[in-house]
Amino acid sequence: MTRNSLVNSFLPRKSFGALVSALLSRGYHCMAPAIRDGAVVYEALQPGGDLPTGLSVHQSPGCYTVEITDSPRNFDWSNGPFALKPLVFKSRETLWTVERRADGQMAFSESQESPDPVAVIGVRACDLAALALQDRHFLKEGSTDPLYQTRRESLFLVAVNCTRPAETCFCVSTGDGPTAREGFDLQLDELDEGFVIHSGSPAGQEILQALPLEPVTSEHEATVAAQNRQAAECQRRRLPSGSLxxxxxxxxxxxxxxxxxxxxxxxxxxxxxxxxxxxxxxxxxxxxxxxxxxxxxxxxxxxxxxxxxxxxxxxxxxxxxxxxxxxxxxxxxxxxxxxxxxxxxxxxxxxxxxxxxxxxxxxxxxxxxxx
Ligand code: SF4
Ligand code: SF4
Known part of the structure; x- marks a missing residue:
């Protein structure tokens, strides 16, 4: 599905809670941006919980700071230390246990999971591109990692296009951002007054139908285009193109x-x-x-x-x-x-x-x- 084939709608800021409610009512645990230990991370969003507003992140070599501004926006920050990796590839986990039975034989017990579905709100374009790469590794035909696979299949991804890349970002030169092209269930462009939103999957489309959407205006579209362009143009770092x-x-x-x-x-x-x-x-x-x-x-x-x-x-x-x-x-x-x-x-x-x-x-x- 290309961006051009997607149908945009407008979700007013006051109705953002309807998106969270729609996800929760379908059994998703919602992970949303929060500040922990001085950084923006994805944390469980409780029913009725609010997303923080006005978070602004400054990054430079060896430096990461968060500032709170009076912006009404929820997603005006660049990425935090964790992408989606810890949600699908745990930093430490048990793969199996083995016990010696009374008859002297070994009994192996493989770890299995049936994770609850998880909706991550605020996923960045670079995070989606990285997840696609992890998929290539962990879901390779013939050597699929079952723990990764079950967690991966439980994800519902709400992407939000970056409006304020950090000084350290260079996703334009790798072709992975700052606007997400694929891999999301829903994609949002944040404006002061709300969100331009569209789906990228049947599951996303089903959620969209439950929301109090309004028609998107040409003004909304123009603001989105301008902020996406600005987010790309402000990046100064780059990697040489092509294979190194x-x-x-x-x-x-x-x-x-x-x-x-x-x-x-x-x-x-x-x-x-x-x-x-x-x-x-x-x-x-x-x-x-x-x-x-x-x-x-x-x-x-x-x-x-x-x-x-x-x-x-x-x-x-x-x-x-x-x-x-x-x-x-x-x-x-x-x-x-x-x-x-x-x-x-x-x-x-x-x-x-x-x-x-x-x-x-x-x-x-x-x-x-x-x-
Ligand atoms: S973060 Fe990586 S490059 Fe930097 S000091 Fe540690 S190992 Fe070296
Ligand atoms: S900039 Fe590239 S190498 Fe560095 S953390 Fe991101 S994906 Fe990894």
Whole structure:
């Protein structure tokens, strides 16, 4: 479904609660923007609960702050540290347990979930693009991850187009934003007086029919077009277009890898906040009497020592090799693996890096004008 084929309506601001009620009455748990620990995150919205207004987020390398303004808008913020990744790919979870039975045989019990449907309100274009990438990894034919799949199928996504990208955003250059093109059930453009809204799926269409909608006016359409254009034009950072696979692998010995390593703490913050990073480690923890063992999976990072530990040797012992692994995979070999770059331009790794390392600058130092 293309944006042009979608039929816009107008939802007055005073009727926004009707959208939340329609979702709740169909059994969805609603997740909506909230401030926690000084950042915008998605949190459970209680029936009758209000969304915060006037949130404004400022981001720069190594810096993220939230300011409260007197704007009536609910979605005038750029992204927070969490995209949709933690909702579908848990940071830590049990995959199976095994018990020794009285007859000495092992009994395996696989973790299963039947999650309640979850509606996420305020999803950004970059988050949808990242989710599509995670889908390619976790829902690959022949190796589908059942826990990811059940959570993914329970999601209802209400996208809101960004009006105020952060200084760190560069989704225009990756082709993933700031306006969502697909992957949503409903899409909203926020205006002071309400929302221009349309559906992107049959489930979204069904919700739309329950709302007190009004016709959209040419003034609404003009304001939406102007703010979408402005959101794209204000972005200053960019990644070179096209695949960087060949040029990055031609520069594996570039001295800049070591220059980055002199600043990088190998903390892994960048991979934790990155909505497309999917690496994990698995481990078994046995009970003291050895009658039971739990097999868990938790997020890993190419910046940890254990990530490249093989038979007594850490292959990527130095930070230069770990950063190189991250960037050459994310921006290089993802093209062979998944047909596109693994970066959706959300800028989170720039804002949440404690020393403000900026991958757009680092990649430009390494590939120069060669792309
Ligand atoms: S590499 Fe950085 S900018 Fe790109 S998707 Fe990951 S966190 Fe966002
Ligand atoms: S680039 Fe920044 S966030 Fe990533 S591991 Fe290095 S110091 Fe940590």
């Amino acid at each position: 696979e060949a040029v990055l692998f031609d520069n594996l010995e570039h001295p800049h890898w070591q220059a980055v390593a002199e600043r990088c703490l190998s903390c892994g913050n960048c991979t934790s906040v990155c909505p497309t990073c999917f690496c994990y480690r698995e481990q078994d923890t046995g009970s003291l009497d050895l009658s039971r063992s739990t097999h868990t999976r938790e997020w890993d990072s190419c910046f940890t020592q254990g990530h490249s530990y093989i038979h007594g040797l850490t292959i990527r012992a130095g930070t230069d090799l770990r950063y190189r692994q991250w960037l050459t995979h994310k921006l290089g070999s993802w093209h062979s693996q998944y047909g596109r770059s693994g970066c959706v331009g959300c800028g989170r790794c720039i804002s949440w890096c404690p020393v403000g390392i900026d991958l757009t600058e680092e990649v430009s130092s390494i590939v120069g004008n060669s792309s």
